[in-house]
Amino acid sequence: MDSLTEALLEGASPEELERQTLPAEYLAAHLRAEDVGMFGKVEDKDVRKSLHVGNVEMPEIAPDEVVVAVMASSINYNTVWSATFEPVPTFEFLKRYGRQGGYAARHDLPYQVVGSDAAGVVVRVGAGVRRWRPGDHVVVSCVQVDEQEPATHADAMLGAEQRIWGYETNFGGLAHFTVVRASQLLPKPPHLTWEESAANLLTAATSYRMLVGENGARIKQGDVVLIWGATGGLGAFAVQLVKNAGGIAVGVVSSERKAETLRRLGCDVVINRNEIGLGGDDPLTPQRTIELGKRLGRAIRAEVGEDPHVVFDYIGAATFGISVFVVRRGGVVVTCGSSTGYQHQFDNRYLWMNLKRIVGSHAANLHEQAECNRLFRLGHLSPILSEVYPLQDVAEAARLVQTNRHTGKVGVLCLAPEEGLGVTDPELRSKIGEARLNPLRSVSPERVA
Template identity: 80%
Template sequence: MDSLAAALLSGATPEELERTELPAEYVATHTRVQDVDMFRGVADPDVRKSLRVGPVAMPELAPDEVLIAVMASSINYNTVWSATFEPVSTFGFLKRYARQGGWAARHDLPYHVLGSDAAGVVVRTGAGVRRWRVGDHVVASCVQVDDQEPATHADGMLGAEQRIWGYETNFGGLAHYAVVRASQLLTKPPHLTWEEAASVMLTAATSYRMLVSDKGARIKQGDIVLIWGATGGLGAFAVQLVKNAGGIAIGVVSSEAKADILRDLGCDLVINRAEIGMDGSGPLSPERTIELGKRLGGIIRREFGEDPHVVFDFIGQATFGVSVFVVRRGGTVVTCGSSTGYQHQFDNRYLWMNLKRIIGSHAANLQEQWECNRLFALGKMVPVLSSLYPLAEVGEAARLVQTNRHTGKVGVLCLAPEPGLGVTDPELRGRIGEQRLNPLRDMTRETPVAALVG
């Protein structure tokens, strides 16, 4: 462990942290440019083979950037995409970004440090940073924007220079240190542990924009919302948002074990894909899509007497045609991804003749991120962390997500030596209660200190 990390973990003051020298290298999860073709023609591109954990060079900070000591991070599906080099290699993103010159040139390296979530402590600030100080406890938004681009001031996600940190940029959060722009930072909810706080922002804020924001579906009391993949990171937060809004949450899952978990999360109706004959065996024919849509719609109408107002879909090719069919007349399908494939097929008659809408949604702007983080700080939303791995085993953590064997979020301890640290408001934590804060707690994999420092 380097001297700065050691000082931080021993309780050093902000002044002492500022005086402690930065390490020349730090430990980080990364992919290598020479491995880009390693999975060409391979049926199962196992991310454990491409994800490396080892030393990389410490980058210099730009004036608007902050260096955080990362206590914990988590796995998002973009880590899987990065590690499989599909649908495109992320090294192409880094090269295009670097062509801007200046500080952007740092990002074009023969390695890519991954990770789009982090909770930690500010240890350095750039010369232009005003709102953050060394010693602040923070969480990082996954979005980097160009505040000199006009569109950014209408909605940060509309800017052409908007990028997802740790996926379309270098120096991400699955590491001992991470470089972020000051405009990415939010105050860490003080009652959450490092690993809990690091498991929420990307997926929860994405779900918030999709469902609650005026840029998304704008759900309201009484809305029936169908949620595909409802025990995943996005889906489990979507269930909470629907319930908080006074809506009716219908979750679709792939197994009875996941169905039981979803019922514990308070979902109003849980549907196993097997109930409607949805076996995920490939692209659906138009006739098969309508058949499945009728089966799914029939289950929902028998329970509630009407069709869903909103369908929450990040699954993509395997579900999108059914989503368009099953949503009610005038209803909304909102999508933020396509984990089963990007080429969607749907019968457009059911869209235009029934005045339905499709909304594309991507991540969340800083205001939406702040509003979502506030819900966690108030205890109105809770993490859905189910598994926890040391940084040295990040490949196993990512493989769990790659093979869809996870529920909720999969966390990664970085500099934090053990789970349960980082709580600075134990009173609020006590009022909310451990069981509510960790609804998937029984599935959490505790990690020994030795595994993190070996």
């Protein structure tokens, strides 16, 4: 263990942290450029074969960057995409970024440290950093932007130089240390543990932008919101946001076990997709899409008496045509991600003749993330962590997400030696209560062969 890590774990002061030397290397989950193409035409691209854990070099930091000692991180689906080298190898992103020269050239390496969530302690700041100092407890935004780009000052997600850290950049969060821009930092909610804090920002803020913010569906009291994959990392936060806004949450899940989990989250209407025939390997033809849409519409109207105002769809190819069909006249389908495929097919008559809208959404700008983070700090949003792995077992954690055997978010302990650390406001934690803070922790993943 290096002296900086020892000082961190012993609760060293900010001054002591500044005196410590950054280690020349650190432990990180990473991919290797030499492995690109390893899966060929293999049907099961098992991420346990491509994700490695080992030492990598500590990069030099730019004036607007900080080094964060990562106490905990979590698995997002973009790590699965990275580790399967699909839809394109992320090394292509790094090469393109590196061609800018300067500090960007550091990112073009024969390895990529992955991971787009982190909670930890600032241990070093660049010469141009004003708002942060060593010792600060932070969570890390997944969005890296260019503040010199005009579009960034309107909506950072519209900037051409916007990138997702740990996916389109190097030095991600599934590691003992990470290098990020100061503009990616937000204060850690003081009543949450490291692992609880590290599992929220990417998915919760994405759901916030999709549903609440002015760039998304802008839900209001009484809105009926259909949420596909409602116990997943995005869906479980969507349920909470709809409930907070006074809406009616209609969640769709793939099993009765997940349906029970969804009820524990307070979802108003729970639909098992298998009960409406949306399961198995039957091809989703245009005719079947309409048939399934009618079944789903009837099921929703039987419970709430009307069609959904908004459909929250990150599933993609397997659901999108149904989403466009089932949303009410003048309604909104808000979409991101597409975990089942990017090629969406739908009958455009049901879109244009019924004045429906499709809103594409991607991550969240820093203001939206700050507003979302505030909801955690107030106790109005709860983590959806279901299981925590050590960094050495990160490949198993990613495999759990790849095979959809998880609920909520899967956390990863990095420098934190055990769960339960990092709480600096125990009074608020006690006031909120463990059951409300961890509604999914007693739910074990659905482990299958």
